[in-house]
Amino acid sequence: MRHLLTTKGLDRDTAIGILDVAEEMAEASARTVKKLPTLRGKTVVNLFFEDSTRTRISFEAAAKRLSADVINFAAKGSSVSKGESLKDTAQTLAAIGADAVVIRHPASGAPTVLARSGWIDAGIINAGDGTHEHPTQALLDAFTIRRRLHGDASRGKGLDGVTVTIVGDIVHSRVARSNVWLLTALGAVITLIAPATLLPIGVGHWPVAVGHSLDRALETNPDVVMMLRIQSERMQASFFPNAREYSRQWGLDDERMARLYPTTIVMHPGPINRGLEISSAAADSAQSTVLEQVTNGVSVRMAVLYLLLSGEREGLA
Amino acid sequence: MSATILVKAAILVDGTRADILVSEGVIVKIGSGLSMPAGTSGAVTVIDGNGLTALPGLVDLHTHLREPGSEQSETILSGSRAAAIGGFTAVHAMANTSPVADTAGVVEQVMSLGDAAGYTTVRPVGAVTAGLAGLRLAEIGAMANSRARVRVFSDDGKCVSDALLMRRALEYVKTFDGVIAQHAQEPRLTEGAQMNEGTLSGQLGLAGWPAVAEESIIARDVLLAQHVGARLHVCHVSTAGSVDVIRWAKARGIRVTAEVTPHHLLLTEDLALNYDARFKVNPPLRRSEDVRALRNGLADGTIDIIATDHAPHPSEDKDCEWGAAAFGMVGLETALSVVHAAVVHTGHLSWTDVARVMSRVPAEIGRVPGYEFGIEIGAPANFTLYDSSVSRVFDTTMLHGKGQNSPYLASALPGQIIATIHRGYPTVLDGKLLSPEELAPYAGVNRG
Numbered sequence: 001m002r003h004l005l006t007t008k009g010l011d012r013d014t015a016i017g018i019l020d021v022a023e024e025m026a027e028a029s030a031r032t033v034k035k036l037p038t039l040r041g042k043t044v045v046n047l048f049f050e051d052s053t054r055t056r057i058s059f060e061a062a063a064k065r066l067s068a069d070v071i072n073f074a075a076k077g078s079s080v081s082k083g084e085s086l087k088d089t090a091q092t093l094a095a096i097g098a099d100a101v102v103i104r105h106p107a108s109g110a111p112t113v114l115a116r117s118g119w120i121d122a123g124i125i126n127a128g129d130g131t132h133e134h135p136t137q138a139l140l141d142a143f144t145i146r147r148r149l150h151g152d153a154s155r156g157k158g159l160d161g162v163t164v165t166i167v168g169d170i171v172h173s174r175v176a177r178s179n180v181w182l183l184t185a186l187g188a189v190i191t192l193i194a195p196a197t198l199l200p201i202g203v204g205h206w207p208v209a210v211g212h213s214l215d216r217a218l219e220t221n222p223d224v225v226m227m228l229r230i231q232s233e234r235m236q237a238s239f240f241p242n243a244r245e246y247s248r249q250w251g252l253d254d255e256r257m258a259r260l261y262p263t264t265i266v267m268h269p270g271p272i273n274r275g276l277e278i279s280s281a282a283a284d285s286a287q288s289t290v291l292e293q294v295t296n297g298v299s300v301r302m303a304v305l306y307l308l309l310s311g312e313r314e315g316l317a
Numbered sequence: 318m319s320a321t322i323l324v325k326a327a328i329l330v331d332g333t334r335a336d337i338l339v340s341e342g343v344i345v346k347i348g349s350g351l352s353m354p355a356g357t358s359g360a361v362t363v364i365d366g367n368g369l370t371a372l373p374g375l376v377d378l379h380t381h382l383r384e385p386g387s388e389q390s391e392t393i394l395s396g397s398r399a400a401a402i403g404g405f406t407a408v409h410a411m412a413n414t415s416p417v418a419d420t421a422g423v424v425e426q427v428m429s430l431g432d433a434a435g436y437t438t439v440r441p442v443g444a445v446t447a448g449l450a451g452l453r454l455a456e457i458g459a460m461a462n463s464r465a466r467v468r469v470f471s472d473d474g475k476c477v478s479d480a481l482l483m484r485r486a487l488e489y490v491k492t493f494d495g496v497i498a499q500h501a502q503e504p505r506l507t508e509g510a511q512m513n514e515g516t517l518s519g520q521l522g523l524a525g526w527p528a529v530a531e532e533s534i535i536a537r538d539v540l541l542a543q544h545v546g547a548r549l550h551v552c553h554v555s556t557a558g559s560v561d562v563i564r565w566a567k568a569r570g571i572r573v574t575a576e577v578t579p580h581h582l583l584l585t586e587d588l589a590l591n592y593d594a595r596f597k598v599n600p601p602l603r604r605s606e607d608v609r610a611l612r613n614g615l616a617d618g619t620i621d622i623i624a625t626d627h628a629p630h631p632s633e634d635k636d637c638e639w640g641a642a643a644f645g646m647v648g649l650e651t652a653l654s655v656v657h658a659a660v661v662h663t664g665h666l667s668w669t670d671v672a673r674v675m676s677r678v679p680a681e682i683g684r685v686p687g688y689e690f691g692i693e694i695g696a697p698a699n700f701t702l703y704d705s706s707v708s709r710v711f712d713t714t715m716l717h718g719k720g721q722n723s724p725y726l727a728s729a730l731p732g733q734i735i736a737t738i739h740r741g742y743p744t745v746l747d748g749k750l751l752s753p754e755e756l757a758p759y760a761g762v763n764r765g
């Protein structure tokens with residue numbers, strides 16, 4: 001694998017391959033000596049143009065467990081404030097000798113631009129770009145679902161026929177996009193639930209079912225309910241009237257939680273707005289995978305770094 | 318110095334072959350077997366027109382020359398050179414400079430710099446509102462009555478979105494036989510907009526620029542123009558719905574004209590797929606359905622003219638992530654080739670039509686004299702000779718302005734401008750621009 005920029009276009013076998021390597025990594029991490037020598041001498045740069053401590057420390061832990069050297073580079077500058085340009089930063093990192101660059105950027109497509117630019121030769125991992133994609137989040141979500149369903153027998157398996165309902169701010173969510181492409185490639189059946197304002201124009205062309213009623217969606221007893229984070233600025237911009245109306249219509253509150261099948265998995269990419277899109281009881285229940293997602297995130301990111309940097313850089317994606 | 322030019326055996330737009338003799342800035346003879354008059358003095362140029370199509374000098378109603386204020390992007394001289402190599406003998410310089418072209422002083426300066434450069438006639442466009450701020454009218458009368466005799470007023474880059482201000486502007490310019498050229502973009506519907514709103518923008522996670530933001534402004538403006546009996550020009554129409562609205566308005570007798578850019582006639586939104594900012598432009602590239610509707614609208618006369626919206630930017634403004642990149646593409650050098658590929662090859666327009674939509678009618682809208690009859694005896698000698706038989710892979714050596722932000726680099730395009738004659742003297746010969754030094758003696762005589 002040369003880069004990981006999107007899950008769109010990732011085929012089933014490649015995706016299962018990544019998840020299987022992540023299983024190996026999870027197994028290794030469970031041992032008392034967590035560190036593997038695999039990426040000794042490699043330099044991984046966490047290039048964050050947008051604050052995200054959670055994602056950064058997950059990548060950092062992953063790289064360090066593989067014995068890579070890690071440089072954290074918090075770059076300022078975005079599409080609004082003219083800071084250091086992406087080009088200048090990339091050329092600096094190339095000069096430092098980065099082997100992989102994990103990039104988080106507020107502009108959709110910034111990792112793609114970096115990968116195609118010729119400014120830097122390193123493998124590029126998209127750690128979230130604008131409202132476009134967040135591929136490692138989708139991979140860790142798929143990994144988490146597969147483990148819940150198949151446990152130790154997960155290796156080699158897809159998510160065929162697994163029903164997944166994704167709820168909330170689809171239009172602004174890179175997590176939703178990456179999950180739609182990846183989970184579909186793995187055979188899952190996806191339903192998106194949101195008010196019409198929070199669904200992208202053209203969603204009718206996506207390989208998903210679309211609805212507006214969370215209650216009706218829950219009546220179908222989906223295997224997975226994935227709640228997305230709601231940002232307060234959406235209220236200001238009239239995507240919906242206020243938090244109370246939102247959580248009444250689209251929040252996973254205690255009453256809805258009580259109606260779920262006991263086997264339904266409740267997911268959230270974090271950070272959580274407790275009481276808005278999900279109640280505390282729902283987030284902390286045994287059906288919730290919120291903390292497993294964090295743990296699995298490290299294994300999945302180890303797998304991605306390994307596949308990018310361990311020599312087999314030709315061929316895939 | 319006066320120039321005498323004899324073009325031998327060029328193909329006129331009606332398909333006939335003729336020699337063209339130019340003297341003292343005027344086309345003096347058209348016919349076969351012409352020769353240089355005896356006793357010709359001054360500079361004498363004979364051009365072999367064999368196989369070349371003679372088109373009247375192209376007139377661009379929508380050009381960004383960036384001077385004053387952004388000379389790192391383009392100057393009036395560099396943009397004029399790009400115009401000449403593209404076959405243009407007149408361009409309208411948009412008002413969004415710094416300072417804004419909203420006073421007689423600025424528009425006169427722009428015109429003078431154009432005359433001094435000598436490659437093309439530079440007609441300044443005046444701002445509609447002071448500082449393009451959209452709050453109160455600019456000094457439209459002063460600009461209209463200045464030496465630059467401004468007739469086209471536009472806040473291009475920004476929409477005159479306030480309905481009352483737009484009404485007043487349409488009414489006021491009637492006084493001076495002017496026209497408002499509207500950049501139709503409802504600002505609230507396009508906050509943060511990055512590309513055409515549709516399935517692709519949803520997948521790419523780029524904020525959408527919906528067609529309705531253009532169409533709703535055009536609909537409002539044609540009704541305002543009807544109400545006050547004024548002339549309206551719509552810049553860079555980009556959607557099928559806009560074509561429908563304009564067709565409806567024309568059927569009702571509303572005095573509206575419309576332009577389309579070469580790039581909106583050829584390119585589609587899917588070029589945004591790799592976030593290559595060379596394809597970021599405002600209005601954005603649209604769907605193939607829109608491209609089809611624009612071509613048909615041009616062919617049936619709903620859209621009156623082609624204008625380039627030539628928008629040069631320095632490389633750092635394109636060599637970056639899509640969201641941070643500037644909107645716009647250069648277009649003067651490639652305009653005729655793109656039109657050739659997009660609407661002549663496809664049978665939508667003949668060369669006679671091209672002469673109409675790229676020369677006569679834009680001149681008429683801009684009130685530029687001398688383009689009424691095309692290549693005719695007695696007409697000012699503004700024309701260009703185009704070799705339609707060649708095909709070239711376009712590269713940066715073929716760009717002559719300062720901007721390299723062309724969407725056509727590494728693409729094959731048909732045709733090449735071989736010669737351009739401006740005010741009776743050559744600005745391009747053998748496919749090459751004349752140097753400023755070579756031009757100086759001619760430009761001087763025509764100045765002021």
Ligand SMILES: [Zn+2]
Nearest residue numbers: 473474500552
């Ligand atoms: Zn414009």
